[in-house]
Amino acid sequence: MLPKFNILTPEQVQAVHDHTMKILEEIGVEFLYEPALEVFRKHGQKVDGHRVYFKREFVEEQVKKAPAQFTLHARNPENNLICGGEHIIYMPGYGAPFIHEADGTRRNATMADYDNFVKLAGASKNMHMTGGTVVEPTDVDDRIRHLKMIYSHIKNSDKCFMGSASGRERAEDSIEMAAMLFGGRDVIKEKPALICLINSVTPLKYDDRMLGALMAYAEAGQAMVIASLVMAGSTGPATLAGALALQNAEVLAGITLAQSINPGTPVVYGSTSAITDMATGSLAIGNPECALFTSASAQLARFYGVPSRGGGGLSDAKIADAQAGYESMMTLLATSATGINFVLHTAGILQYFMAMSYEKFMIDDEIAGMVLRYLNGIDFAEEKFAFDVIADVGPGGHFLTQKHTKKNHKFEMRRALLSDRQSYDGWAKEKLDTNARANRKWQEVLANYEPPALDAGLDEALKNFIEKRTAELLK
Amino acid sequence: MLPKFNILTPEQVQAVHDHTMKILEEIGVEFLYEPALEVFRKHGQKVDGHRVYFKREFVEEQVKKAPAQFTLHARNPENNLICGGEHIIYMPGYGAPFIHEADGTRRNATMADYDNFVKLAGASKNMHMTGGTVVEPTDVDDRIRHLKMIYSHIKNSDKCFMGSASGRERAEDSIEMAAMLFGGRDVIKEKPALICLINSVTPLKYDDRMLGALMAYAEAGQAMVIASLVMAGSTGPATLAGALALQNAEVLAGITLAQSINPGTPVVYGSTSAITDMATGSLAIGNPECALFTSASAQLARFYGVPSRGGGGLSDAKIADAQAGYESMMTLLATSATGINFVLHTAGILQYFMAMSYEKFMIDDEIAGMVLRYLNGIDFAEEKFAFDVIADVGPGGHFLTQKHTKKNHKFEMRRALLSDRQSYDGWAKEKLDTNARANRKWQEVLANYEPPALDAGLDEALKNFIEKRTAELLK
Secondary structure, eight states, X not given: OOOOOOOSOHHHHHHHHHHHHHIIIIIOEEEOOHHHHHHHHHTTOEEETTEEEOOHHHHHHXXXXXXXXXXXXXXXXXXXXXXXXXXXXXXXXXXXOEEEOTTSOEEEOOHHHHHHHHHHHHHOSSOSSOOSOSSOOTTSOTTTXXXXXXXXXXXXXXXXXXXXXXXXXXXXXXXXXXXXXXTOHHHHHHSOOEEEEEXXXXXXXXXXXXXXXXXXXXXXXXXXXXXXXOEETTTXXXXXXXXXXXXXXXXXXXXXHHHHHSTTOOEEEEEOOEEEOTTTOOEEOSSHHXXXXXXXXXXXHHHHTSXXXXXXXXXXXXXXXXXXXXXXXXXXXXXXXXXXXXXXXXXXXXXXXXXXXHHHHHXXXXXXXXXXXXXXXXXXXXXXXXXXXXXXXXXXXXXXXXXXXXXXXXXXXXXXXXXXOSOHXXXXXXXXXXXXXXXXXXXXXXXXXXXXXXXHHHHHHHHHHHHHHHHHHHO | OOOOOXXXXXXXXXXXXXXXXXXXXXXXXXXXXXXXXXXXXXXXXXXXXXXEEOOHHHHHHHXXXXXXXXXXXXXXGGGOEEEETTXXXXXXXXXXXXXXXXXXXXXXXXXXXXXXXHHHHHHOSSOSSOBSOSSOOTTSOTXXXXXXXXHHHHHHXXXXXXXXXXXXXXXXXXXXXXXXXXXOHHHHHHSOOEEEEEEOBXXXXXXXXXXXXXXXXXXXXXXXXXXXXXXXXXXXXXXXXXXXXXXXXXXXXXXXXXXXXXXXXXXEEEEOOXXXXXXXXXXXXXXXXXHHHHHHHHHHHHHHTSOEEEOOSOOOOSSSSHHHHHHHHHHHHHXXXXXXXXXXXXXXXXXXXXXXXXXXXXXXXXXXXXXXXXXXXXXXXXXXXXXXXXXXXXXXXXXXXXXXXXXXXHHHSOOOSSSOOSOHHXXXXXXXXXXXXXXXXXXXXXXXXXXXXXXXXXXXHHHHHHHHHHHHHTO
């Protein structure tokens, strides 16, 4: 593995930390959830209305309780994941309500799309888990969506997945289903099986829905990403340094709450901070400023000794074109080279998180494979220098037929899955652009995908639970 | 500026160096040009036929004579460039014989295309110079191409440009035209105005054409890139470490020759090493292995204390699609973050150097702007932390109308030139992909471009020189 690319000096990291502490002490953060305020009161923090003013020492002390890394458990233990340290976890996009078709047509995402993206992630060797809300399945009643989504992850793959963070009740349902899968709440309390995404409401707020979920997961010993999305110029300062301090204050406030509830709760420092396109006022994510936020966040998380989440294959494009390609590559390469551990939104995202695209998913899968190969670096073992081969071939000679070439090329050079490397004439037979090739490819992958078997009794039990809860929730 | 991303440990750099020295000492390099062999004989190196066996100390001593950085002079001194250190120089692609149209049609490149790319580079604020052989103008007789190409750079822009490296005679013509532009050979000997591209013939050879040019430029005190393109798996070992040592041996041999001829000659350590697509046997450049070669080369050049050249916006795609976008971004970001100074092929390249594309040029221009913004990093000046603004806005507030936002957003956030950041509905009015938008854009830029004025007397003198030389060369 390559060393991590640190874009900040230690002094800059310290400066962000100091400004963050000033924000937490003097401005404070609002928590719109009485049980959370109660936790802070009990821990001696000043609470005024919904606003909590933090003591610097308290925050620093709580953050220290978070583990530097943890294992997330999959139903197939071969797919267990370590989150933190040198490890990178890739997964599909999260939360998009729309699908953009290959020709740029937009439609609402459905449960069938949900299943498809879970399968595509299950089939990909670059996607380490199947993610969370891979799309918003808009054809399913909002009250029971979380049940169907969790079931889709369990049924269609045996990789790790995420739980619902839409309020305490849905969080509890998620935890219950994971407990069924692993043999009880006690089991997953020791071996976390779920991770959820907790978002602040920038600037400087947390709502009751997120706080309810945070508390449920913390109590159950499950993992969580605590993330802030500062839109520099609208929900945060237009200066990146200011936006970064604001983000940092929100994330540390959330981590402090989780550790106050259950010390040692596995938390991930999360950033989705990006910019506001000043021409339209809308979010813009596929840009160098977002890559800088991500890179800086990786380093802040290392400073605090916790795993990080940020970036992904981010794009504002509406179709899987050159822009989708270069924006995704910039953000995923910056994300990964600077050492982000948990990469939500690695594959499929278009139009600043609003849409998923099957074609973009396949493109990002290729990008992910390329980035992982880059991060693997160069093997400098003595025999790799191939001195004898170079001497044998000599000036003007050729290496193609050398044994050394046959022995090594597969390990040294990644094989492209989607990228075209033909001659012009070979390509010109069909003249397919990458969007068209990706369109063929995902259909092929889905057609050939066989989900891993799920124990029939467990499947039955899960279905019964969903049926019971559906009846209760739709009542 | 961000710190440079070092992908190798100092021990790995030393290991590459040691293996390189063993290659130079024990295998040697062939120079198919008697005057070059004579230089090495005079410097006490063992010459056997065309093969030169180098003493390690001699190579190390010669390489030390090369300057760490130098200034390249433009006819508009505001466009002078420093090559080396923290500086990055971007320019168009080099040497492609074909143009790929927006629909993927291929045709031969012409002199009109040449002028167009020089103008596009002249108009771009991300292209620091107009480059060299921006395309091969196949409609001009090969014997006089170099004259027309140099004239195009002088006439259509006042940025720095490259000279011909196709043999001693064309090199001398290039130097003569540059001398006319700057007021004589003595002037440019003190203030280098030209840089040329010298390529080895991998493995371990230099041909007479390149060596003739190298000697002409070295004698005239002009700058040169000395580059090696190892195709791992065919013209070099399939192992990246071996290919890197091979490349390093070739480049150091070339630098040693230049310094032996004229100590202090401005040289740039060049790498275009990439891989062989084992399925087709053809060159593949838009990949992580090529990015690794480039990144490692930047570091090797720093080790030797000379400026570096490598990478660019490299792609194997045939059309300006998602692959063109992600390959270009991977290679240009890796090139730039790891500290390459001189970036030939920043814009326009498709199909592993075989083609230039106008649409790809505009896409790469956007990519270059994004990468430069990323490298600019985050400004951590005290006022950028915006504490007072965050306090004034408070939890739940908004920053869009703050004075601080109006004052700062233009400096902090780069404005996209080509990327689409509209809402879906805005985009869906025309549904243009980036290829189509780029197609509009380059025509717009060309239509609005006015080349800087050129002194009429000088223009006349250059035309007379070209006329005279044309008559001689076509005789």
